[in-house]
């Protein structure tokens with residue numbers, strides 16, 4: 107049995123998050139341009155940012171995949187060729203598509219490899235074969251496929267497979283929910299999902315009688331967490347594991363990427379799974395935004411216990427408060443404030459490797475040199491130098507100490 | 512234009528045959544999302560329909576996981592396959608399976624969810640070359656688009672013209688926990704869901720052996736567009752009356768619908784719509800603008816454009832400085848350069864560069880590298896996220 111380490115594919119919702127994910131250990135990133143993707147509310151990349159993002163990632167040996175996974179109508183398809191040519195020029199490593207028409211355009215206007223998006227809901231070997239014949243070079247399987255079956259699909263077809271390992275999930279088969287389309291006039295398969303599955307519902311039966319249910323959130327899936335299942339992933343010879351979350355913040359991008367990267371890196375080096383790292387990183391994953399975790403379908407088909415019975419995300423223990431922009435040795439760290447913190451707060455620096463380091467803020471200064479007692483978001487401040495700090499490290503504080511949103 | 516619909520009993524087949532429907536659809540429980548007939552009934556109805564000279568197609572519209580695939584194939588193999596003029600399939604894997612393993616069967620690809628453009632539809636036909644009986648198009652394709660697409664397809668084309676609109680399909684059994692009762696195999700749970708957070712109330716929900724389905728509160732109604740659809744070249748119109756429970760009412764409706772297919776009369780179509788027991792919509796038939804909202808949600812003023820772009824304001828200390836994250840690599844504008852800032856509100860503020868320092872407050876004298884934080888002279892009415900540009904290139 108081969109013990110190939112899968113590629114760790116992280117979300118890049120913006121240029122800054124791309125840099126964070128790269129530095130916290132991603133092997134590859136996926137991102138969207140300003141058109142043709144599904145995360146229209148994400149910041150997404152301008153052409154200039156795409157160029158810069160590719161340069162940054164490639165300089166560190168990290169691949170960049172661009173998402174073009176909306177189901178397009180003819181008129182939009184006509185606008186696609188120049189964009190595809192631009193992406194090829196920029197040197198992106200692959201495109202992620204869901205639509206056979208898009209695939210046709212990409213193949214006739216570029217030589218770019220094409221990964222099939224999970225939106226196409228390929229969940230069996232024959233489906234993978236169909237798309238292989240159509241010309242895709244990798245299949246991102248539907249989230250309904252278990253790790254073991256993903257391995258079987260790979261064996262049966264020879265096509266590289268990617269699975270989702272972490273993050274939010276549709277409770278529907280991907281690409282098979284058009285609630286937003288018909289209720290809000292927003293195409294969920296062109297980036298307009300209104301998240302109706304997260305709404306609170308009441309129920310009645312055929313005769314109009316109200317069903318007394320204690321489960322008002324019957325459609326809202328818990329978040330996927332496959333950290334502890336990495337041994338099975340490696341065993342199954344999966345080619346790539348993907349973290350969902352282009353819409354999520356820097357803290358999520360950094361911490362989740364680091365959790366998977368550190369466990370995989372240790373295994374790659376030592377050839378054994380480290381239970382301490384697993385435990386430590388499992389705790390870290392509980393500190394990022396989530397709707398409780400489930401293993402989804404990674405082991406067995408998900409059922410009722412995979413549903414999250416709340417409206418809001420789980421209350422967070424930690425809040426990201428800033429991102430390091432500059433480290434001046436023995437002098438100061440320049441931090442972009444993302445969430446307010448105060449003099450005397452105990453914060454944590456999350457290094458690219460190793461455990462988070464706690465420290466107390468003995469002073470804070472603004473860029474004009476003035477003393478600051480309480481910071482404001484969207485400002486830059488200097489704080490005391492920490493030897494472990496590096497540019498793009500994240501800082502966080504416990505919610506009991508800092509202001510959590 | 513031909514009419515096709517679902518039949519669940521001998522009586523329904525009789526009703527459909529009487530009004531001149533050419534083809535019926537049979538749903539086999541183990542292969543059909545919303546549940547369906549058992550094996551014996553499929554056998555019986557398929558044979559009976561053939562005797563009555565009706566064509567029969569079989570619906571295999573579930574998505575099939577690798578785990579279930581072998582079992583689904585076995586279920587399929589038990590059916591009287593020789594009686595079916597086509598197999599209606601949603602899962603591309605199932606299409607591939609039939610294409611590879613059952614060379615004598617014809618396919619009716621259901622492209623309702625994923626193919627909204629002509630190249631996509633033609634790709635499916637190419638990949639299933641010679642094996643497609645007809646193709647089922649998506650109701651999200653507008654009439655204007657259909658007009659362009661249908662004539663380009665060299666095969667019969669089908670569209671849903673009347674019936675429930677499926678909104679959601681999950682493999683998870685999501686209703687059982689609500690009623691706190693086990694569901695036996697083949698049984699359906701049917702409920703309605705309402706949310707105060709959404710614009711519509713009373714979504715029909717169904718849990719079957721294959722998971723959970725949600726339908727729109729209003730049914731699709733395109734019978735008023737029959738002449739136009741005929742003109743476009745639509746070959747098969749599908750009418751789904753499975754939600755109409757009253758047998759007699761259904762029989763009457765079949766007659767009227769078949770009459771409309773034979774000879775369209777607007778007034779009769781209106782009467783039929785009024786008598787239809789569910790609220791209806793045209794869906795996206797007139798136009799599909801379900802993507803137009805999103806570009807507006809973004810602030811395009813924040814998108815840096817052009818060669819003169821220098822960076823973005825990341826901090827403003829009133830009367831003291833602006834901090835800019837520098838985006839242009841290896842460039843230092845000379846002091847007194849004309850610069851301007853574009854604020855998130857769209858205001859353009861021209862100014863001259865008076866001083867330029869690094870974060871240690873030292874004057875900058877060498878070209879600034881990308882991503883460095885640069886401090887410049889303060890400008891009034893500027894906020895964070897404003898974009899900094901050079902008014903013209905040095906020397907211009």
Ligand code: SF4
Pocket residue numbers: 275276277278283284285286294299300301302303304
């Ligand atoms: S409403 Fe929920 S299930 Fe539907 S597309 Fe959006 S996230 Fe997925």
